[in-house]
Amino acid sequence: MSNIKILDIELANQIAAGEVIERPASVVKELVENSIDAHSTSIDVFVYEAGRKQIRVEDNGDGMSKEDASLAFFRHATSKIKNKFDLFHISSLGFRGEALPSISSVAEVILSTSNGKEGVQVVVKNNNSTSKPYQLRKGTIVEVNNLFFNTPARLKYLKSDYTENANIIETIYKLALAHPDIAFTLFIDDKLRLKTSGRGDLKETIMNVFGMNTAKNVLPFHYEGDDFIVDGFIGNAELTKSNRYSIITNLNGRNVYMPKVQNAIIEAYADFLPPTRYPFVVLNFTIEPALVDFNVHPTKKEVRFSKEQDLRLALINEIPKVLLRQNLTPSVSIKPNYEVQDEHETKYEQMRFSFKDSASEENNDKPLTFRMSSSDEQNTSVLQQETMQKHTIFENIRPVAQINLTYIICEDGEGGFYIIDQHAAMERVNYELFQEKMGLPNFTRTPLIPIIIELTPKESLLLTNERLDILKKLGISLENFGGNTYRVNEIPTFEQGYDENIYIQNVIHQVLYDDKLDLNELRKDAIATMACKASLKANQALSIDDMYQIIRRLSKTTNPYNCPHGRPTMIHYTKYELEKLFKRTGV
Ligand code: ADP
């Protein structure tokens, strides 16, 4: 009797899963790559409980026929390569035919798909597969439930939700940067975490992912060699990082880690960055598939490229040229966040809001309050032009109603709607406004009416010079007025909408009782206090104009999705979700 046995399919799949499906982010990667291979232009990812409970990827790609949908779960079943020639000319992200069988060996999978002609739903659970006809628009939804339910060791080995979610976000944004022509959204526990516009503009995608400040500090890079094309954006010398994680390289649409190429990029920056700082780079390499071998490792992270040395030299030579050209442009501004002028600027200009209503011409420099002030005093601050953050989701938002005097309901322009918490939204706006203002030289003034405060003896004792100094940096300068009495000589200038006394009391209290005296932290607290007090409360009636103004101002913040305390400012229901809730999609 022989000792060698051919493994049964179930076991073989689980072993493969061990290699391909390490963690929830691996599932996300495989599913999204399948959606990309299926020519999707829009891919939505939903993750619950760090992917342990559910990962769902919805695309509008080619879909599958009934037959293919069932075949897809067999090992080595792939539509992407047919023969050896194809293996050495890979143009798709997948080709090993391992992902779906691997995933379904360690989770419950529901695949719903339609190729526009017929729809089908395949449920694979405990190695059992059932399928039934299913109504769906063209595209595919893959739902992965209870990941690693049958491999407790794997489950135990997962990191904290925070880390797993971070891995998922990173997976998506790297794929999004490799595919700026695909609109991605990522929701984690129903919170929108990432949204790219999918307009094919890599700089816009960089902005969607990393924010305006990063997008403002990148330079276009383009190089054509004999065997490859390099395209993308490279950070200028102001955009430095403390580690290598912001060097993002993609090869033929796939995020790849090429250590030698990464080192070449770092070398190219040697004369431009301080030692121990690393550049920000997003480069997409387009290389003739025959010259690339992705079939090195199951996750395809590693790659062999026969002309790697040429690519390295090209980067080492060309990157400094682009950076030098940039250095010849004089730095015209000492203001923070000045706009780098380049050919993309006009595009962003066009992307800005164009609300029809002139009554809502806002003054971005004012705290956002309503009916608390009517004076429109001139303000020449630089902030107005320069906080123009763009979040494309706001482009088509149209407020239609207010409910409970607390929430603004908006159509999203695509058949769905947003619920915006008016107070949280305004806190975010004011928070960022105050944050910018606090750095400016003239942010304090003498109070109109003298303010005298009384401290307790203990508080007087705590009021060291260091604390006095910190208070000054937070806009409050105190002078001893005899005993435990102090006079407030200076307060922040943002006179509208915030209660000076409350601000002074809260901030002094915070500074006195803080042991660490971390200025950054205290500043954040102080600003959040001010923003909260200055912000519109719930229970305030808003006109449609008011609502437009709130949304418009919110859209320009760096993070419109959360208030300074981390609570969400908005909840989104897409058309699809509504249809699903009303059971219109044949669920
Ligand atoms: P691979 O991607 O290596 O081919 P997978 O197991 O990931 O293997 O997928 C198997 C097959 O299922 C794919 O070759 C493709 O034909 C089909 N498929 C998977 N996901 C999708 C999708 N989102 N849209 C259309 N077809 C898909």
Ligand code: MG
């Ligand atoms: Mg695949």
